[in-house]
Amino acid sequence: MKVYFAPQSRAVRTVWLLEEIGLPYEVEKFTLGQKEMRGPDYTSINPNGRVPTLIDGDVTITESTAIAQYLGAKHAPELIRGPEDANFAVYLQWLHYAEGMIMGPMGNHVVETVLLPPERRNPELAMRALKLMGRTLGALETQMDGRAFLAGDFTIADTITGHAVIMARRLKVDFSGLPNLSAYADRLEARPAFQAAEAV
Amino acid sequence: MKVYFAPQSRAVRTVWLLEEIGLPYEVEKFTLGQKEMRGPDYTSINPNGRVPTLIDGDVTITESTAIAQYLGAKHAPELIRGPEDANFAVYLQWLHYAEGMIMGPMGNHVVETVLLPPERRNPELAMRALKLMGRTLGALETQMDGRAFLAGDFTIADTITGHAVIMARRLKVDFSGLPNLSAYADRLEARPAFQAAEAV
Numbered sequence: 001m002k003v004y005f006a007p008q009s010r011a012v013r014t015v016w017l018l019e020e021i022g023l024p025y026e027v028e029k030f031t032l033g034q035k036e037m038r039g040p041d042y043t044s045i046n047p048n049g050r051v052p053t054l055i056d057g058d059v060t061i062t063e064s065t066a067i068a069q070y071l072g073a074k075h076a077p078e079l080i081r082g083p084e085d086a087n088f089a090v091y092l093q094w095l096h097y098a099e100g101m102i103m104g105p106m107g108n109h110v111v112e113t114v115l116l117p118p119e120r121r122n123p124e125l126a127m128r129a130l131k132l133m134g135r136t137l138g139a140l141e142t143q144m145d146g147r148a149f150l151a152g153d154f155t156i157a158d159t160i161t162g163h164a165v166i167m168a169r170r171l172k173v174d175f176s177g178l179p180n181l182s183a184y185a186d187r188l189e190a191r192p193a194f195q196a197a198e199a200v
Numbered sequence: 201m202k203v204y205f206a207p208q209s210r211a212v213r214t215v216w217l218l219e220e221i222g223l224p225y226e227v228e229k230f231t232l233g234q235k236e237m238r239g240p241d242y243t244s245i246n247p248n249g250r251v252p253t254l255i256d257g258d259v260t261i262t263e264s265t266a267i268a269q270y271l272g273a274k275h276a277p278e279l280i281r282g283p284e285d286a287n288f289a290v291y292l293q294w295l296h297y298a299e300g301m302i303m304g305p306m307g308n309h310v311v312e313t314v315l316l317p318p319e320r321r322n323p324e325l326a327m328r329a330l331k332l333m334g335r336t337l338g339a340l341e342t343q344m345d346g347r348a349f350l351a352g353d354f355t356i357a358d359t360i361t362g363h364a365v366i367m368a369r370r371l372k373v374d375f376s377g378l379p380n381l382s383a384y385a386d387r388l389e390a391r392p393a394f395q396a397a398e399a400v
Contacts, residue, residue: 048336059289063296065225066289066295069383089256089261092270093263093266096263097263100303101263104304104307121394125325135248138247
């Protein structure tokens with residue numbers, strides 16, 4: 001398998017999961033914003049020039065949550081939950097929470113603080129995005145009360161929405177009222193598989 | 201089953217799917233932006249005050265793509281794809297494409313054209329969001345070349361990412377260079393189940 005990757009991006013989720021499963025993989029490494037991500041070599045693989053992209057034999061797949069469901073179903077059934085599981089709905093809801101709720105404002109924050117040239121950045125929009133991101137974490141804080149992971153034991157949901165929580169904390173969302181999420185982020189960051197993904 | 205719903209929202213996806221499956225359901229109807237969506241009665245069900253929320257017996261689940269996967273796995277296996285299916289990766293990628301790629305800019309557009317009071321709206325940001333939305337449709341236009349649906353036959357992916365395509369066209373994204381997506385949106389809008397969801 002091969003992963004098109006950039007540090008500090010959603011591609012960390014994919015490598016983290018591959019490390020959790022213990023599957024061998026190669027990495028093709030970019031830096032976020034790097035020109036080559038929009039060049040013809042890579043856009044012939046992913047027309048949006050985004051990471052991650054996973055190549056698995058003759059399968060090419062993008063979208064980090066899709067990749068997580070693909071890898072779980074193909075290689076790690078113990079990390080996914082099916083309709084017979086009591087946690088099925090909880091698992092699905094929190095698996096999708098990152099992209100549905102958290103990543104919109106996070107993307108806006110990154111646009112206004114990193115991707116736009118300094119003279120075009122708008123600090124008011126960056127602040128609005130940061131506050132909105134914090135607000136989306138409230139429901140997660142409640143969910144994590146008394147829980148170690150999002151849906152019982154560790155699942156692919158933790159590599160997706162857990163990663164969004166870690167990123168939100170690094171972007172300086174106010175975590176002072178989020179003790180459960182602080183402990184959760186610490187717990188995830190301590191996992192050897194996460195640390196291996198961070199070291200790529 | 202009960203669906204918390206608002207017209208012109210992601211909740212249309214849920215009612216559309218329930219209609220495709222032919223399951224009976226009740227609707228609790230809001231208008232987007234209505235104060236009651238943020239009131240204590242509803243935030244005790246969905247702390248973010250967003251729609252859709254699905255109640256199925258003792259299960260409460262939010263996030264439209266999660267709900268689609270839940271309903272598919274529980275009630276309509278013919279509308280989902282599993283790891284043994286040749287279209288599995290394609291199905292997953294396009295199922296997740298709406299929330300991962302299209303809905304971020306669409307949300308920004310709605311904020312700048314509907315949700316903010318007129319004096320706080322920024323036409324430049326609205327235009328930026330519209331252009332970005334259009335750009336995310338390019339990969340979908342290529343995918344739909346020669347295809348009737350996203351992943352072979354009609355699946356839940358069409359009720360999610362197909363719905364995002366329909367909404368993008370209604371928001372006046374430039375579809376002049378998107379003949380495959382224009383035909384696809386027409387095809388979806390003609391489905392009786394979609395029309396029933398629009399009539400709620």
